[in-house]
Amino acid sequence: xxxxxxxxxxxxxxxxxxxxxxxxxxxxxxxxxxxxxxxxxxxxxxxxxxxxxxxxxxxxxxxxxxxxxxxxxxxxxxxxxxxxxxxxxxxxxxxxxxxxxxxxxxxxxxxxxxxxxxxxxxxxxxxxxxxxxxxxxxxxxxxxxxxxxxxxxxxxxxxxxxxxxxxxxxxxxxxxxxxxxxxxxxxxxxxxxxxxxxxxxxxxxxxxxxxxxxxxxxxxxxxxxxxxxxxxxxxxxxxxxxxxxxxxxx
Amino acid sequence: xxxxxxxxxxxxxxxxxxxxxxxxxxxxxxxxxxxxxxxxxxxxxxxxxxxxxxxxxxxxxxxxxxxxxxxxxxxxxxxxxxxxxxxxxxxxxxxxxxxxxxxxxxxxxxxxxxxxxxxxxxxxxxxxxxxxxxxxxxxxxxxxxxxxxxxxxxxxxxxxxxxxxxxxxxxxxxxxxxxxxxxxxxxxxxxxxxxxxxxxxxxxxxxxxxxxxxxxxxxxx
Numbered sequence: 001x002x003x004x005x006x007x008x009x010x011x012x013x014x015x016x017x018x019x020x021x022x023x024x025x026x027x028x029x030x031x032x033x034x035x036x037x038x039x040x041x042x043x044x045x046x047x048x049x050x051x052x053x054x055x056x057x058x059x060x061x062x063x064x065x066x067x068x069x070x071x072x073x074x075x076x077x078x079x080x081x082x083x084x085x086x087x088x089x090x091x092x093x094x095x096x097x098x099x100x101x102x103x104x105x106x107x108x109x110x111x112x113x114x115x116x117x118x119x120x121x122x123x124x125x126x127x128x129x130x131x132x133x134x135x136x137x138x139x140x141x142x143x144x145x146x147x148x149x150x151x152x153x154x155x156x157x158x159x160x161x162x163x164x165x166x167x168x169x170x171x172x173x174x175x176x177x178x179x180x181x182x183x184x185x186x187x188x189x190x191x192x193x194x195x196x197x198x199x200x201x202x203x204x205x206x207x208x209x210x211x212x213x214x215x216x217x218x219x220x221x222x223x224x225x226x227x228x229x230x231x232x233x234x235x236x237x238x239x240x241x242x243x244x245x246x247x248x249x250x
Numbered sequence: 251x252x253x254x255x256x257x258x259x260x261x262x263x264x265x266x267x268x269x270x271x272x273x274x275x276x277x278x279x280x281x282x283x284x285x286x287x288x289x290x291x292x293x294x295x296x297x298x299x300x301x302x303x304x305x306x307x308x309x310x311x312x313x314x315x316x317x318x319x320x321x322x323x324x325x326x327x328x329x330x331x332x333x334x335x336x337x338x339x340x341x342x343x344x345x346x347x348x349x350x351x352x353x354x355x356x357x358x359x360x361x362x363x364x365x366x367x368x369x370x371x372x373x374x375x376x377x378x379x380x381x382x383x384x385x386x387x388x389x390x391x392x393x394x395x396x397x398x399x400x401x402x403x404x405x406x407x408x409x410x411x412x413x414x415x416x417x418x419x420x421x422x423x424x425x426x427x428x429x430x431x432x433x434x435x436x437x438x439x440x441x442x443x444x445x446x447x448x449x450x451x452x453x454x455x456x457x458x459x460x461x462x463x464x465x466x467x468x469x470x471x
Binding site: 052053054055056077078080081083085087088089090091092093094095096100104105107108109110111112134150 | 253264333338470
């Protein structure tokens with residue numbers, strides 16, 4: 001599957017009278033890795049849900065295009081077929097084993113992977129020893145690895161991660177980061193488009209080529225790798241400044 | 251179709267391991283039968299024949315409401331509903347997998363409840379057994395179709411425990427009327443022909459097709 005390009009113009013998302021996104025523009029190139037940073041309630045998850053095709057913008061336009069056949073805009077169904085998504089929660093079924101969770105996730109995409117194919121995914125995420133264990137017996141770190149394995153088992157070309165490091169200790173976070181870096185291609189040699197929502201500028205710099213700093217539903221800055229502003233320290237300072245300005249404004 | 255089969259497999263496996271829906275529905279049904287036993291003690295056989303189909307279907311519907319209430323509640327744990335919403339293709343297949351699993355569970359509970367009801371009220375269920383089973387099967391198509399749709403619609407609401415029965419029971423009135431009439435005929439030893447099954451087949455068919463088509467809009471935020 002070719003990677004996906006994501007473009008939005010004037011994207012606004014409202015929940016009743018509350019505006020989560022206020023007419024933002026963005027263009028995420030096919031195969032690009034982007035981190036979305038911002039404080040709680042900034043609109044990061046709302047943006048990710050629009051990118052996943054889980055939610056429609058209240059106004060503005062959002063389109064996803066296949067990099068291979070860029071003339072055609074992908075419909076929401078076609079987009080969903082290409083998305084691997086990890087949300088705040090793991091999206092797993094506690095009563096199912098690790099292997100069964102993966103088989104079910106692939107089944108939802110109309111696939112019936114062989115046992116060997118599932119073994120390969122389990123091994124990639126260091127879950128081969130617990131393949132037959134129920135997911136509700138997993139530690140937070142193991143569950144998060146399985147959640148990401150579930151998101152990639154059908155070979156998506158667009159990987160969307162909503163705060164995947166939440167609740168992990170430093171060592172588990174480092175291991176997960178290494179595994180996510182290895183997921184930047186889809187296993188068939190094509191680059192995946194990766195969008196990761198995180199609070200942690202260190203993770204953003206490690207995983208992404210560009211950062212979108214979201215504040216109160218607006219994109220306030222978009223530094224790219226190589227810019228002075230694309231370091232963990234600079235991103236942290238920028239986020240603190242945004243939060244400080246918000247407090248002053250309030 | 252693969253999606254529907256995956257959902258059916260997943261729902262049956264998780265239910266087998268947790269048994270939360272089947273136990274809740276069965277215990278609740280048995281309790282209602284016991285309550286009816288106390289409410290209508292020493293009933294004459296003629297009066298029993300008149301009331302039994304209604305009592306049985308009231309029990310069935312209340313148990314179904316419990317089961318349907320849990321159909322999508324299990325998907326809220328770990329936000330698994332999001333994974334369902336991300337499945338490509340027609341979401342009607344998700345509905346079909348869910349509704350089929352619920353149909354199997356509810357039918358099993360109804361068979362067990364029927365046996366307990368027969369024991370408590372001394373009703374001979376072997377009279378017109380085939381007809382009664384056909385009525386249960388077709389009525390359950392309607393109950394599970396519209397119930398699965400409404401369960402998915404109400405599951406994210408804060409008032410889901412109240413909302414589901416309030417929405418569901420009015421839509422089941424024509425189903426109940428036809429099912430009670432058919433069960434009464436069946437228990438009276440009359441043959442259950444197409445005339446008695448037809449309303450259930452038509453209503454079930456309408457609810458099934460409508461729910462399949464409308465389910466596409468239910469999973470969106």
